[in-house]
Amino acid sequence: MKRANLGGSKSWLCLLTLAMIPASGSTGTGSQSLTATINPVGSLTVPASANLTTVGTTFHPFTGSLTVSYKARTTPVGGGSITVNVSSDFSPSGGPSAAGGALAYTCSAATLGTACSGSQTASTTVQTPVLTLPASACTGGGGACSSQNPNSVNLSFTLTDSPAYATGTYSARLTFTISAT
Amino acid sequence: MIRYATIFACCLLALTGLAQAQNSTGTTTLSVAVGPEAALTVTTGTTTLATASTTFGAPFTGNTSLLYFIRTTKTGGTGTLTLKITSDFAGTGGPSVTTPPSTGDALTYACTVSTPGTACTGSQTASTSAATPLGTWGAAANSIKAGNAASVAWSLTDDPVYATGTYTATATFTIAST
Numbered sequence: 434m435k436r437a438n439l440g441g442s443k444s445w446l447c448l449l450t451l452a453m454i455p456a457s458g459s460t461g462t463g464s465q466s467l468t469a470t471i472n473p474v475g476s477l478t479v480p481a482s483a484n485l486t487t488v489g490t491t492f493h494p495f496t497g498s499l500t501v502s503y504k505a506r507t508t509p510v511g512g513g514s515i516t517v518n519v520s521s522d523f524s525p526s527g528g529p530s531a532a533g534g535a536l537a538y539t540c541s542a543a544t545l546g547t548a549c550s551g552s553q554t555a556s557t558t559v560q561t562p563v564l565t566l567p568a569s570a571c572t573g574g575g576g577a578c579s580s581q582n583p584n585s586v587n588l589s590f591t592l593t594d595s596p597a598y599a600t601g602t603y604s605a606r607l608t609f610t611i612s613a614t
Numbered sequence: 615m616i617r618y619a620t621i622f623a624c625c626l627l628a629l630t631g632l633a634q635a636q637n638s639t640g641t642t643t644l645s646v647a648v649g650p651e652a653a654l655t656v657t658t659g660t661t662t663l664a665t666a667s668t669t670f671g672a673p674f675t676g677n678t679s680l681l682y683f684i685r686t687t688k689t690g691g692t693g694t695l696t697l698k699i700t701s702d703f704a705g706t707g708g709p710s711v712t713t714p715p716s717t718g719d720a721l722t723y724a725c726t727v728s729t730p731g732t733a734c735t736g737s738q739t740a741s742t743s744a745a746t747p748l749g750t751w752g753a754a755a756n757s758i759k760a761g762n763a764a765s766v767a768w769s770l771t772d773d774p775v776y777a778t779g780t781y782t783a784t785a786t787f788t789i790a791s792t
Contacts, residue, residue, distance in 0.1 A: 529646065596651070597756050599648070600649055600650055600687045608640070612636065
C-alpha cells in the first residue's frame with residue numbers, strides 16, 4: 434500500500450520545472466579570469482645618420498652628436514642597458530678606423546637610467562656602455578615611472594683627425610642595443 | 615586536480631615572463647668628410663745665432679726646428695711651407711734684413727724637410743717683404759700623426775760695422791695645403 438505512484442511523481446516534477454522558467458527574457462552572471470603577463474621590454478630609435486665635422490684646419494678632432502630615444506620597462510628584480518657597437522668600421526680604407534681606437538664618445542642627459550660615465554672608446558668587437566637601467570624602471574606616465582615618453586640620452590662623438598688619413602668621405606655604422614629584464 | 619594544474623600553469627607562465635629578457639636594436643651611420651689640412655709646431659722656441667770666430671771669419675749661425683702636419687687632396691693637391699721675417703732685428707747699429715748696413719750682408723738659410731715634403735734648394739735669403747720657400751709637397755701627401763721634421767739653418771753675416779749688443783728678429787712660418 435506504500436508503493437508510490439511513480440507515474441504521478443513524474444508528472445509533479447515536470448510541472449515544477451516548467452514553473453521555474455521565466456515567462457519572458459532572462460538575466461545571468463558569470464565570471465572570467467583575465468591574466469595579463471607584463472614582460473620587461475625595451476625599444477629604441479636612433480637617427481639614420483649623423484655627421485662628424487671639424488672646426489678649423491689644424492687637425493682638431495671631428496665631433497658630432499646624436500640622441501638615442503628609448504622606452505623601457507624592467508621588473509622589480511631586473512634592470513637593463515643600452516650599448517653600442519661599431520658594426521661596420523669606417524670605409525673606404527685609408528681613413529679613420531674605429532678598430533684602431535679612433536672613435537670615442539661620452540654620454541649625457543639620460544632621462545631614465547644612468548648615462549655612461551667618462552669617455553668610452555667605441556669598439557668593433559664588443560658592446561660598450563651607453564646607459565644602465567635600474568630595476569622597476571618604466572617609461573612615461575609619471576609617478577613611479579619617468580615623466581618623459583620616450584626617454585632619451587645624448588651621445589657626443591670624437592673622432593681623431595690624423596694627418597695620415599687620406600682625404601675623402603668615410604662612413605661607419607653603429608648598432609645600438611637595448612635590453613631589459 | 616584540474617584546479618592544481620591550472621595554478622601551476624599560471625605560476626609557470628608568470629615565471630617565464632619574469633625571466634624573459636627583451637632586446638631591441640637600432641642602427642645609425644656616422645659620416646665624416648676628411649679634407650686637406652696643414653699645421654706646424656716650431657719646436658725651437660728661441661734660436662740663438664752665434665759665431666765661433668772672433669775675427670769675422672765665420673757668420674752667426676743657428677738652427678730652428680719644426681714639425682709639420684699635412685694632408686693634401688688625392689688629386690691635384692699641393693702644399694707649401696714658407697717663412698718671413700715679420701720683425702726685423704731691433705736696435706740701431708746692428709744687423710738688418712730690410713736695410714743691411716753693407717752690401718752683401720744678409721740673413722740667409724738652408725732648408726731641411728723630411729719626406730713627404732721636399733726642401734727648398736740652395737741658399738735662400740730671408741725677407742721682411744715676402745715669404746720665402748722652405749718646402750713643398752704634392753697630391754695625396756700625408757705626414758705621420760706625430761708630425762714630420764723640418765729645419766732651417768740660419769746664417770747671418772758678421773759685419774764689423776755691427777755695433778756690439780744683442781739683436782732680435784722674429785721669423786714667422788706659414789704652412790698651407792690644398
